[in-house]
Amino acid sequence: MDAVTDLAAAREAVRRAVAASSAGLVGRRALVELVALSAIAGEHALVLGPPGTAKSEAVRRIAQxxxxxxFEYLLGRFTEPSEVFGPVSLRRLKEGFVETETAGMLPEADVAFLDxxxxxxxxxxxxxxGLLNERRFRRGHTAVACPLRVCVGASNQLPDHEHLAAFADRFLVRVFVEPVGDPELEELLEAAWSHGQAPRAPEASLADLDALAAAARAADLAAVRPLLAHALRRVRGAGVELTDRRAAxxxxxxxxxxLLAGRGRxxxxxxxxxxxxxxTEAGQRIARDALRDLLAPSENTSLPAAAEEGSLGPLARAARLAAQAERLLDGPRDDDGAGAFRLKLEAIAREIDAGFSAEATPPELARARERIVEQLSRLTDDDAGAAAPR
Structure with missing residues (x-):
């Protein structure tokens, strides 16, 4: 198997992992996708939102x-370092060395979630x-390399204290979540009632992540760098603060x-x-508006929800709708019956028609709409046949 095939297989494995993790999680697909993106980019993510918005469940699923x-832990004011990093070895302490037993703790985690x-x-x-910056754990006489691919932090809000600013800045990706909106309440209630999440085998592997991460680090950014610099100037010109470290x-x-979209460059x-x-959430809103024309071409078949949420662009929205239609038409059918299946198909078709004119519909989305119309016609014929007198 050559390197290109390896990358394609790894990309498909991550795509399956994202799909499996977001199944039944209403409104949290973008969060799942951004955790996966962060893991491949070698960056950390911070999720901000009120309690009860499935932040920990989303992270737990994609990690699985x-x-x-x-490794997962809920921090508090009185949490001891030993609860996160491991206890001091009493045997070594008797010998005059302060060493930490890290087995099963954060220094040995590949994916971590700190609520x-x-x-x-x-x-x-x-x-x-130090651990987030350098992927090294230092405490007393212990100094070990950490295999951490991504650490996800969660909080109800950004801290006000200045001394926490340097720490918060280590989380490059910021995801702001809100409670599920009114239009999705029925889906939320249905998912909560009928979709228990049983433990499952991993869809991807660390080898997949590492192969994609290595390829991403080797990517040629020469063509996109001027565009990125132009976008950064616009963001700063709109009054949004962005440190040099974050910009780089x-x-x-x-x-x-x-890379996840299948583009080497x-x-x-x-x-x-x-x-x-x-x-900040306000800064993200300003940036979307300031970059509206630059972000209009955005699309990503592996991360459709994140690309759409980040750009609010039509191509990203089209990719998300096409992927949604494909999952519904080709995936396993829920046990809710033909009526629920029809309603879901009709909802996608309505969103396509509301967002795209016939002339402006991208080809992939047009094909998805045709398949939906065909399926709805078959369901109508089946209903008519069942209702006909015998």
């Missing part, structure tokens, strides 16, 4: 689907700062997004991750 060692991350003590956050590291997200379709590197 990506494979590797997973209420800003509530950690100064000792925990200072140790985390956006390139990692752009390269990883392009990033182009204008891959600028949308810039929005998620902006640290």
């Amino acid at each position: 689907s990506l494979g590797g060692n997973y 209420e991350v800003f509530l950690g003590s100064t000792a925990i956050l200072n140790t985390l700062l 590291r956006v390139q990692r997200l752009v390269a990883a997004a392009a 990033p182009d204008e379709r891959d600028l949308w991750p810039l929005v998620f590197a902006i640290p």
